[in-house]
Each structure stands twice: as C-alpha cells, then as structure tokens.
Amino acid sequence: MRFLALARTHFRLAARQRALWIVSLGLALLSVTITVNPGLSFETDNPAALALTAQMLALMPPVAYAAAFTDLASESERLGISEIEASAPVPPFELVAARVAGALAAMALPSVGVLLFCAGGQMLHGNVWALLQAAVLLAGVVLPAALVAAALSAFAGSLLPRALARIAAIVAWFGVLFLGVFVPTPTAGGGLRVHIAADPVAQVLFGSTPLLDSPESAVTAATPLEAIALLALKLAAAVALLAAAGAIARKRTYRRR
Amino acid sequence: MFISLDHLGKDFPKKPCALDGLTLDLPSGMIGLIGPNGAGKTTLMRILCGIVGPTRGRVLVDGRDLSEPRNRRALKKALGYLPQDIEPYPNLTPPEFLDYVGVLKGMDDRRARRHQADELIDRVGLADVRRRRIGGFSGGMRRRVGIAQALMGDPRLLVVDEPTAGLDPEERMRFRTLLATLGGERTVVLSTHILDDVAQTCPYVCVLRGGRLQYDGATAGLIDGAHGRTWLTPPLMAPPAGAVVVNAATTAQGTRYRIVSDAPPAGSASVEPTLEDGYMALAAR
Numbered sequence: 001m002r003f004l005a006l007a008r009t010h011f012r013l014a015a016r017q018r019a020l021w022i023v024s025l026g027l028a029l030l031s032v033t034i035t036v037n038p039g040l041s042f043e044t045d046n047p048a049a050l051a052l053t054a055q056m057l058a059l060m061p062p063v064a065y066a067a068a069f070t071d072l073a074s075e076s077e078r079l080g081i082s083e084i085e086a087s088a089p090v091p092p093f094e095l096v097a098a099r100v101a102g103a104l105a106a107m108a109l110p111s112v113g114v115l116l117f118c119a120g121g122q123m124l125h126g127n128v129w130a131l132l133q134a135a136v137l138l139a140g141v142v143l144p145a146a147l148v149a150a151a152l153s154a155f156a157g158s159l160l161p162r163a164l165a166r167i168a169a170i171v172a173w174f175g176v177l178f179l180g181v182f183v184p185t186p187t188a189g190g191g192l193r194v195h196i197a198a199d200p201v202a203q204v205l206f207g208s209t210p211l212l213d214s215p216e217s218a219v220t221a222a223t224p225l226e227a228i229a230l231l232a233l234k235l236a237a238a239v240a241l242l243a244a245a246g247a248i249a250r251k252r253t254y255r256r257r
Numbered sequence: 258m259f260i261s262l263d264h265l266g267k268d269f270p271k272k273p274c275a276l277d278g279l280t281l282d283l284p285s286g287m288i289g290l291i292g293p294n295g296a297g298k299t300t301l302m303r304i305l306c307g308i309v310g311p312t313r314g315r316v317l318v319d320g321r322d323l324s325e326p327r328n329r330r331a332l333k334k335a336l337g338y339l340p341q342d343i344e345p346y347p348n349l350t351p352p353e354f355l356d357y358v359g360v361l362k363g364m365d366d367r368r369a370r371r372h373q374a375d376e377l378i379d380r381v382g383l384a385d386v387r388r389r390r391i392g393g394f395s396g397g398m399r400r401r402v403g404i405a406q407a408l409m410g411d412p413r414l415l416v417v418d419e420p421t422a423g424l425d426p427e428e429r430m431r432f433r434t435l436l437a438t439l440g441g442e443r444t445v446v447l448s449t450h451i452l453d454d455v456a457q458t459c460p461y462v463c464v465l466r467g468g469r470l471q472y473d474g475a476t477a478g479l480i481d482g483a484h485g486r487t488w489l490t491p492p493l494m495a496p497p498a499g500a501v502v503v504n505a506a507t508t509a510q511g512t513r514y515r516i517v518s519d520a521p522p523a524g525s526a527s528v529e530p531t532l533e534d535g536y537m538a539l540a541a542r
Contacts, residue, residue, distance in 0.1 A: 005360040005367075009346075009353065016348040080343035084406065087306040088361035089333040 010102025024064035025110035031056035042121025051206035054137035057111045062149030066169040069150040070157030073245035140201035151241035158245040200227035258444040266313035275300040277468040289455030290448040292465035337412030347392030362410035377405040397428040415445045456532035483530035483538040491524040501541040
C-alpha cells in the first residue's frame, strides 16, 4: 500500500510534464505506423506484427524518456526533499523503486495504450491471446527498454545541467541502440546497410526474425537463455545507473550545502 | 521525549571536526539551538533525525540507542523535520505534497492523511491557495508548506532548522506563535540565527561553537550572563576598545553603542540585557 501511494505521487509529478508526455505519445503513435508486415498490427491476427510494434515502442518513445527523466535522481536532492525522505521510516530502495515505477508508469502510458489498442484490434481479427501477448511484450520488451532509457537520463541528470543532460541522454540512448540494436551489414554492392535486430524476447516467444527488416536473414535466432541473460543485463545496468545517479546527486548536494 | 547525547562526535573527510564530544541532556519542550555558521547545528539535527550517523558517541532517545536500526526506525515514526533548504515539489498542490509526506511517515489511512493535511493547511494559513501548485507560491508560502509537512503525523519530536529564514516580519510572528503552541508535550528543537525567536519561544537553549557545547541551560541563565555588563554608551566617534558591540545607533552627536563590557566608557548607562547580549557575552569569553 505504501509503495503504491508513494508511486502515485511520482506518477502525478511525471504526468504533469505535459510537453514530454505529448512527445512520448507522438512517438508511440509513430511506432504503430512502422511495419514490415502486410497491414498495421491492429489490422491482423498475427502476433509477430504485435511483437514488431512492441519493438518499435522499445526504440522510439525511449527517446522522450531519455529527455524526461534527467531529474529522476537529482530533483529531490536539489529541492531538499531527500532530507525529509531520509528522516522518514521508509527504506531508501523502496523510495527509489516507487519514484522510478511512478514516473515510468506515467511516461510509458502512451506506449501501453498503443500496445493495448493494437492487441484489441488483433482480438477483433481473431487473435484471442492478443491481450496476454501484449502484456508479455510490455513486460519483456517495452518496459525494460524504457527503464534503461530512464536510468541513462537520470545518470546524465546527476552529472550535468538539465539541458545538457537531456542531450547527452538522448545521444547515449542512440549509442545503446547502435551498440545492440542497429546492425550494420555489408550489401552486395559494397555499401553498408543498417538493419534493426529483433529483441531476443520477441525472437524466442513470438518468432520474430533476428533482423526485423530482413526476414531472409541467415543470422541465428536468439536462444531462451540469451533472451533471459539480456533482460537481466538490462535490468542490472538500469539499477546500477540509478544507484550511481542517486549517489552522485547526493554527494553534489551535500558538497553544495 | 528525553534526548541524551553522549560524547557525540562527527567528522567529515577533509573538513574540520563538525561535532566534538558533545554530551548533553535535552528536556522536553522548546529547545533553542544557536551558534555561528559552521558550529555544527545542522549536523547535530541531521544526527537527531537519523539522516547521518555519528562518528563517535551515541544518541539516546527515551533511553534507546539510535545506533540500533530498530530504534532509529521507531524514532523516525515520531519525528517531524523541517530542513534548512527545502522546496516542496513545485508540480504538486499543498494537500498533495502533505499527503506524500504523510505516506512517508507511515500514515496508512488515506482519509486520516487528507483530514490532517487539510487541518494543517488551515493552520498555516494556506486554505485560500490549497488548489494551486506550489511552484507558483512565494518563498514565505513555500516555507509554510514546509512547516505543515513537518507537523504531518503529529510528531513527538520536531526538529526545525532555520524555519523563519527569509520570512517577512508578519510571517515570522505567525510562525513564532505556531511554534509556541507546539511545545507542550513535544520536544521541539529550533535552530536559528534569529535570537529573538529563541528568546520568545524557548525556555531552554544550547549554544554550539566549533562543534563544541558552549552553553546549555535556561535561556534566562544565558541572559543573566550579561547582567550588569550590558551598557548603552554616550555618543562616540568610534566603538569603545575592548568591548563587545551588540548594536549601534547613529545620532546627530555621534554613534551610541550597545556593548557588553566589564569596563564601560564614562557616561555609559546600564541596561537590561537581552538574549543577544547574553549570547555575545558568551561568544566573547
């Protein structure tokens, strides 16, 4: 109960950043329009199309999260509220978790809405498991990506002034994409084409091809173990970045006072 | 609530010792904590609130050692804290922020939280702006939200750090009146540079200097230290040598100084000391 009540306040705080919320909604809507399947994902009963939408939602709206969460770790320190929180009988990890969960829930709401809309469309077209599949994609693909982007943003925000931190976090998010998702592949003509690698969870559970825009790709599909390992790595990286952001913000605040 | 400090010390890396062997018993009621900048007041309050731990010594609250996590948790449930620099979340309204603080303090009943938040908002005079976001408030109004949050959960120990800094005279009077009504069965630790606030509200005072305890006891006792040593000089061209100047007033004939001295200039008139005189007399020792 306490966790939910704390998260509700942070949900409210994030939801009131209207400009970023609108950008997030725009990017989420844009994600639906990107497809390599025939028709949009809510116009078919094909789970692979739903998985593709989820993967697009894991690529594009996080750009907005990278800009939105620069204050996640530093705001309460800067405002002095961290002192009140530290004098309260609530464990620090519960506070951080509530802050992240609340803020992320608000910012990810457009993505959740879009995915549920697509799932609803698929159900109307005969995919009875679409809602459950959307929930799995949300937990395994969309939210982990959002969490990593938010953690990058919080980390940048603890080190840099807000405007610079937003730019740095967006650049870092694209860095993450180029490290793991965008795959440069030589073409027959001697050039280079950047493909988008499918999320291992989507590959394992929904049969997405390893390279989303190249179904004929001969690259080996991910194994369940690799999918779980990558998910764990994302969560660990996010937790480490959030912990570091909190520690840096606290240190900077105490040095200033 | 009875608080006892036992040889309390706190060191920070590459900085002078913040607290040095503080041994002190704090009674219940209003306690003033005064001293110059860097005396260790804020560090002491952070230790009392369980935000930082001491490097040496211990704090006992009602006989329970705060080094035990269980005791620290119990204290935090009964604690209200107003830090020196606090800006409530600007995107929240006062009731929303107080609700958040109520949750932090372990008030599980949502209805009770809302009821108390409403009461406190009325008490600090923010009823008219309760639906507005805090970001649009003046400094004094934000301070009042800070004061209200410290009172959420009806704490038995209230620690307030520079609560009237930046408030206009009317706000200060209002807050002083509010503080005076809070003493009762609570322990209220009030740290401030405004000695008049302590003189008006605190029967007990502690003076810290360089992390050490310089005085603890009745506020009247500190004032008594300047009794018979506080003078108002005749108009002079320069402050009298060897005297501690508390105040100065310019007149057409020269400047009249309020001083604390054992050997006042000729023509000086003895005056009733205030807490300011007592504090300056102590500082000059």
